[in-house]
Amino acid sequence: MLSPSKGKAKEETQWSSGWWEYHPLLDQTQRPAAWSSSSTIFSAHPTQPLITARQFSSSKQFTVVSPPPILASPSSYEPPTVISVSPGGDWLFAYFPSGEIDGVACIWQRGPALDMWLVKEWWTLNRGGGVVAANWLGGPREWTIDDAGSPTRLPPRGPITPVSLFTLILVTETRWVSICYQRQYFPTLRTISCPLSEPASSGDGQPNASPPDSHKICTRAAIGLAYNESSILIATRSRTIPSNSRDNSLNSINLTLPLALDIPPEPEAATEWESWGEESSVELCEVRLDWEAMVLSTTPLPVLHGFDLGLSNLTFLQPPPHSAGSMESSPDAIYLAASYLDFGDYTSTPKSELVLHALSRSDAGTETRAWACKPAATRSFSDGVLTFMHPCGSTSSTFGLYVGLLDTSGPLPREKSLLKQIAIGSIRVFRISDLTDHERWEPGSIMSPANGVGRDLPLNSLLSPNNTLMLCNSAWSVGPSRMSIQMLPTLVKDAASVAVPPLSQKLATSLLSGTSTTDISHLLAALTVPLEEVGETLIHALILAENGQDKGTLTWRALGLALETYRLRARKAHSEAEREILNARWQTALETCSLASCNSAFEDCKDGDGFDLSAVWQLVGLSTWVVNFVEKLLKECILSLDLTGSSQGHDDLFDTSSTPQPSVLLHLAHPNSLKGLHAAVSSVTRFRNKVGALSASEENSQIAKNVLLDLIDCSGVDLNALEPVLGELLSDVQKFSAEDVRKGLMICEPTSSMGAHIRNAIEKMTSSAIVNRPRLFIKPFELMDGVSQIFDARKDKPKDIITKAALSGRSQEVVCLRCGGRSEVGMNTTHISPSWRAWERLWNKHCICAGAWVLQ
Incomplete structure (x- = not known):
């Protein structure tokens, strides 16, 4: 809310927030959301039982198809209260409650x-037994890079699930835990359940037996998965309700009873209402899963007492193990962080308190070591309201806790436009040992548009897949949720951070794990970041990642990352000259990926010394693209010479310190690009020779033969003469240092x-023995009236x-989503050869640039 301050009119206006804006933190009316590793943001619809989603950073939304019961009767269900996506991004879970019937x-x-x-499984849950929390087992092992720049894989979290398509952990209102899983090659979902309140x-x-303690319901839960630990830790907060409220007996009145009853009330019943409400304790339970025998067991741990305030957040966190690469290292302590709010007499904004508990194994025995829990630290806040918290940092020196603190009031500048972003709070990082401010991190600001400051506060938050951005949204309301992207705290620039730049470190771990890099590319594409700094960040990321994975897969992912970054930046560029440079860069990266994919297709469609003729037309299409690309490259080579009339004595033309070289010339100098070009020319040449030697007995092959011969023999390039020249050049580029190779790959341009x-390459390739300049620049159909328009129409047709x-x-x-390319791969498999169909399956889930697909 806005309130004018006293004094002159030129003074600032004050904004303030009321206690009711923070109450959704306690009454659980926050809208659930999840940010997947593929950078898809799932959120609950404000009023309907639907899940809406959008791909960051696109504005296009789509709706996840609902299960059959909700499609049949959508008015009987409420919006989902729990949304969870698996670590790999392939599975999604949601729970839809109902006020009238069983939830789904x-x-x-x-x-x-x-x-x-696609809906895989759905089932109903009794009223009063809905899902409170969900988590997934069997996620991929995480990558981390230490301060010295060495990448290692962290141990697995929680129990290992070797033969399961997915394994889901659910905590319900009945204070039970359920393990839902589907074994490989089994069609149905299996569920095992146990109570959390008793062994x-x-x-x-x-x-499953009937749930005990029906007068208690679980209102909040956290599921903890520790490194190298076969147990699952679950923390719950419960609320005591009337013992007969589950069957709605409080709402029924027996009209047959006499009006006067002289029955003394039982002392227990008279004081029962005093125990109703939220309990002042947090219950802990150890859950073990024996995957071989498929037995689930629970062992309650000592209860944490003495928390009379309202619980707003509950989460587990664990620092990375000191010996990250060791599979046998014992797990370090896992922490339970809980934040509480004290609204007092509801006359002012609440006060916040953060409590941290450390859980660790005792030293007695090996298999029977029990969990011990002890208080670690407590911190109170009076100048702000704690709204959210997340673990942060991938190394032991930077690990901490993100904490969001919202101001309760502040100055509002008097301006004509109230759309200006102003700071309404801060995101800080606390040390785990004592909850003091972490000295390695600089706080970040929580921004809000001035026209909505003080209301619809960002109470809920999500971290992006690479922990570089934070998505904040307001509490549950009948209208659309207010979502905003917030910048996270940054590391202090000291000697350690200079050695390993934070963004390069996050890019390297993303390249190693194969997750989406869109959130980091979004930052690098900002025009405030110098283009030289973008290239340096990408190069450093590749250097860090090269120590942890096969270079073949890594180079492909890194090339896609560079493509994504330059394409996003080209969209934002103000200068036409800069936009042309950026477009040329990402086009060069895409051409390198296309050459590699064409080569793999020719390799997969080999049939002995020849080729699979049932895929002849598909291979003719790839050959057409290769020939057109070679002609484009040679045209650029000739135009580069024509700028000065000769290549002799004009070294400045190829000096990147003065003028950047054309990006397409990288294909003549970078080992990966030149290797792909040489292999593509060799494959097309062999394919032409094999098809050219076919007899005229097969009509389909004969037609393809004529088309292919016209394509290659009538082009402006002699592929037979070009192939050995490319082979010589490929031997020459091996002299380039690894630094030059990395730089050329990441900036998508030749280095100085x-x-x-x-x-030297241009001089060899533009000789008269290879290039026929009239045919290269002037096509026969361009000399005929009316025919050129037909060919232009065919040329402009989307490929x-x-x-x-x-x-x-x-x-x-x-x-x-990465390169914008369109495809129909896998949609039409009629009369396609098995070898070609097997090659197409390689691209079912991702493009040739490693980008993800979305429906057109």
Whole structure:
């Protein structure tokens, strides 16, 4: 709310927030959301039982298909209260409550496209037994890079699930834990459940007993998965309700009873209402899963007492192990962080308190070591309200706790536009040992538009897949939720951070794990970041990642990262000259990926010394693209010479210190690009020779033969003469240092040290023995009236980014989020050779640039 201050009119206006703005933290009316590793943001619809989603940083939204009960009767269900996505991004879970009938839980499986979700399993849960918290087992092991720049893989979290498609942990209002899983090659979902309030065990196929303590319901829960630990830790907060409220007996009145009853009230019943409400304790339980025998067991741990305030957040966190690469290292302490709010007499904004508990194994024995819990630290806040918290940092020296603190009032500048962003709080990092401010981190600000300051506060938050951005949204309301992207705290620039730049470190771990890099590319694409700094960040990320993975896969992912970054930046560029440079860079990266994909197609479609003729037309389409690309490259080489009339004595033309070289010339100097170009020319040449030797007995092959011969023999390039020249150049580029190779790959342009080689390559490739200049620049159809328009129309027709053929428009198309390419791969498999179909399956879930698909 806005309140004018006293004094002159020129003084600032004050904004303030009321206590009611923070109460959703206690009454659990926050809208659930999840940010997947593929950078898809899932959130609950404000009024309908739907899940809406959008791909960051796109503004396009889609709706996840609902399970059958909700489709049949949507008015009977409420918006989902729990949304959880698996670490790999392939599975999605949500729970939809109902005020009239049983609630519905559902698991979706992701299809080939990010916005294609299919209902895998759904089941109903009794009223009063809804899901409170969810988590996934069996996620991929995380990568981390220490302060020295060495990448290592962290141990697995929680129990290992070797033969399961997915394994989901659920905590319900009945204070039970359920393990939902589906074994590989088994069609149905299996569930094992046990109570959390008492020691128990249950096996697969055993019926679940009736839930005990029906007068208590779980209102908040946290699920902890520790490194190298077979146990699961669960913390719950419960609320005591009337013992007969679950069957709605309080709402029934017996009209047959006499009006006067002389029955003395029982002392227990007279004081029962005094125990209603939220309990002042947090219950802990150890859950073990024996995957071989499929037995689930629970062992309650000592209760944490003395927390009379309202609980707003509850989460587990654990620092990375000191010996990150060791699979046998014992787990370090795992911490339970809980934040509380004290509203007092509801006349002012609440006071916040953060409490930290440390849980660790005792030293007695090996298999029977019990968990011990002790207080670690407590911190109170009077100048702000604690709204959210998340673990942060990937090394032991930077690990801490993100904490969001909102101001309760502040100055509002008097300006004509109230859309200006102003700071309404801060994001700080606390040390785990004592909850003091972490000296390695600089706080960040929580921003809000001035026209909505003080209301619809960002109470809920999500971290992006690479922990570089934070998505904040307001509490549950009947209208759309206010979402905002907030900048996280940054590391202090000291000697340690200079050695390993934070963004390069996060990019390297993302490249190693294969997660989406969109959140980091979003930062690098900002025009406030110098273009030179973008290249240095990408180069440093590749250096860090090269120590942890096979270079073949890593180079492909790094090339896609560079493509994504420069394409995003090109969209924001103000200068036309800069936009042309950036577009040329990402186009060069895409051409390198296309050459690699074409080579793999020719390799997969080999049939002995020849080729699979059932895929002849598909290979002709790839050959067409290769020939057109070679002609484009040679045109650029000739135009580079024509700028000065000769390549002799004009070294400045190839000096990147003065003028950047054309990006497309990188294909003549970078080992990966030149290797792909040489292999593509060799494959097309061999394919032409094999098809050219076919007899005229097969009509289809004969037609393809004529088309292919016209394509290659009538082009402006002699591929037979070009192939050995490319082989010689490929031997020459091996002299470049690893530093030059990395730099050329990440900036998608030739480096200054490649100038002499490129000058020599142009001289060799533009000789009259290879290039026929009239045919290269002037095509026969361009000399005929009316025919050129037909060829131009065919040329402008959209092409499939995978097959390089024209899109038919008769099948469902998918679009790559990274490069924007469109494809119909896998949508039409009629009369396609098995070898070609197997090659197409490689691109079902991602594009040739490693980007993800979405439906057109």
